[in-house]
Amino acid sequence: FIASPRPAALPTQRRSLALSNTAANQAVAEVLSDALPYIMEHTGETIVIKYGGHAMEDAAASLQFAKDVVLLKSCGVNPVIVHGGGPQIAAMLGRLNIETSFVEGLRVTDTDTVDVAEMVLCGKINKGIASSIKQAGGRAIGLSGKDDNLILADKLQKVITDPGTGISKMLDLGYVGEIKKVNTKIISDLVAAGIIPVIAPIGVDERGQTYNCNADTAAGAIAGALKANRLLLLTDVKGVLSKEGELFEELTTERVSELMRDGTITGGMIPKLNTAVNAVKAGVGAAIILDGRARHALLLELYTSGGAGTLIKG
Ligand SMILES: Nc1ncnc2c1ncn2[C@@H]1O[C@H](COP(=O)(O)OP(=O)(O)O)[C@@H](O)[C@H]1O
Ligand SMILES: CC(=O)N[C@@H](CCC(=O)OP(=O)(O)O)C(=O)O
Incomplete structure (x- = not known):
């Protein structure tokens, strides 16, 4: 019998503390034990996580997010991160005195704006997240949809109809x-x-033209193509809320359509839920909309009995 050596990174003193049966250590052990069925349930799953620009504004929370992602990986989950950066693009456009506007939740993107979006998303944000994951002890590589033609896109063709006149235009x-x-x-x-x-x-596109894609849409398309087990959309609200402000813990795709028709779901939540519904229809096990600002949002959702946000399934 050869005793396995202690990992060099853990000093002996820590070990003796961990061995002492204090109430605090006991509580940690209980939590880990309670998480066992959930850890087993998610082992081997592919989970696409959309990490939005609002959720990453706080540096300490960003490092915590990276640690939680590394914890998931260590528990056998295969996380795939798709990130946004809308507020950060807006800030850089502001510094460059370039005006910006949104139509139906999408940024109007001229030649200057597409350059800035690419620089901010693929340069600063993408490399920052990969680096935080490395600092947290994991291995990550940052890519854009241009690498290996990962996201093949075309100019968006969208027709809108004026509800007043009924006239449609591109x-x-x-x-x-x-x-x-x-x-x-x-x-x-x-x-x-x-x-x-x-x-x-x-x-x-096939000719090498660059396109700015909405990050929720990209995460949904990637989750669909991977037939991921779950798509987690981290946002700045607890989940989908009723008109009275109550959290819906679970919604079917049919119920989502009803809530859109009766005006419960509006604004930025519409494209997010369309993404969730399309992903579920494309074969993703479930989509969850949850509060990315909450401490340990990913762990709460995956490894506790309550979950954290609104779960959407077929
Ligand atoms: N029924 C609803 N439940 C929750 N949020 C809603 C609802 N309807 C509209 N919203 C709005 O959708 C917003 C989330 O969308 P968005 O701002 O685009 O998020 P993100 O920047 O994280 O992509 C919420 O902050 C809220 O203002
Ligand atoms: C076309 C379009 O609107 N693209 C988005 C891409 C970033 C994004 O979606 O970031 P969040 O998830 O942080 O909002 C934009 O330019 O803001």
């Missing part, structure tokens, strides 16, 4: 991308190598 949002295809090979290669993919929602 929206021209410039270089906003509509996702045509997700090439999952590079994602599966990285996952197989134990590396967490971190993906920026910048798409490319």
Whole structure:
């Protein structure tokens, strides 16, 4: 019998503390034990996590997010991160004195704006998240939809109808991308190598033209193409709320349509729920909308009995 050596990173003193049967240590052990069925349930699952620009504004919370992602990976989950960065793009456009506007939740994207979106998303944010995951002890590689043609896109073709006049017209949002295809090979290669993919929602067409894609839409398309077990959409509210402000813990795709028709769901929640519904229809096990600002939101959702946000299933 050869005793396995202690990992060098853990000093002996920590070990003796951990061995002492204090109430605090006992509580930690209980929590870990209670999580066992959930850890077993999610082992081997592919979970696409959309990490939005609002959720990442606080530096301490960002590092905590990275630690939780590494914890998931250590528990056998295959997390795939798709990030946004809307507020950060807006801040950089502001510094460059470039005006910006949104139509139906999508940023009108001219040639200057697409350059800034690509620089902010693929440069600062993407590399920052990959680096935080590394600092937290994991391995991550940052990619954009241009790497290995991961996100093949085209100019968005969207028709809107004026509710007053009933007249329809084609929206021209410039270089906003509509996702045509997700090439999952590079994602599966990285996952197989134990590396967490971190993906920026910048798409490319066959001629090499760059497109700015909405990050929720990109996360949904990637989850659908991977046939992921779960899509987690981290946002800045507890989940989907009723008109009285109560959290819906679970919604079917049919109930979502009803809530859109009766005006319970409005604004930015509409594209988010459309993404969730489309992902579920594309074969994703469930989509969950949850509060990315909450401490340990991912762990609460996956490893506790209550879950954390609104679960949408078929
Ligand atoms: N029924 C609803 N439940 C929760 N949020 C809603 C609802 N209807 C509209 N919203 C709005 O949707 C917002 C989330 O969408 P958005 O701001 O686009 O999020 P993100 O920036 O995280 O992508 C909420 O902050 C809230 O203002
Ligand atoms: C076309 C379009 O609107 N693209 C988004 C991409 C970033 C994004 O979606 O970021 P959040 O998830 O933080 O909102 C934008 O330019 O803001």
